[in-house]
Amino acid sequence: MTASATTDLDVSMPTDLDSARAKLVYLYLAAGGGATADDLCADLAIKKGTVLSITGTLRDRGLLKRRDGRYELA
Numbered sequence: 001m002t003a004s005a006t007t008d009l010d011v012s013m014p015t016d017l018d019s020a021r022a023k024l025v026y027l028y029l030a031a032g033g034g035a036t037a038d039d040l041c042a043d044l045a046i047k048k049g050t051v052l053s054i055t056g057t058l059r060d061r062g063l064l065k066r067r068d069g070r071y072e073l074a
Contacts (some may be wrong), residue, residue, distance in 0.1 A: 014063055022054050026063065026073075027056060034072035 005028060011030040017023050029035060035043070040051045055071050058064040065074045 016061065020052070021050065022058065025051070025054050026058065029064070029071055029073055034067075036068045036070050040071070056063070 011027060013023060013026065017026060021044075025040060028040065028044060037048060037051050037055065040046060040055075041048050044051075046054075048060075055064060055066075058071075059066065062074055064071050066072075
């Protein structure tokens with residue numbers, strides 16, 4: 001028997017995201033409901049400096065918020 005996963009995740013990608021890594025972070029947060037910087041580094045294999053730069057840019061654009069040390073979509 002083969003199990004198949006279905007999801008009702010409907011995420012619209014912001015049109016002003018050009019970076020593939022920024023898109024990856026955005027989709028990861030949309031799918032998971034939020035994550036810490038360390039989670040993003042470990043799960044996406046992105047260096048911490050890059051994660052902090054991406055999340056900073058996404059926050060500046062009003063796409064992310066940070067609450068209790070976790071990043072979430074705004």
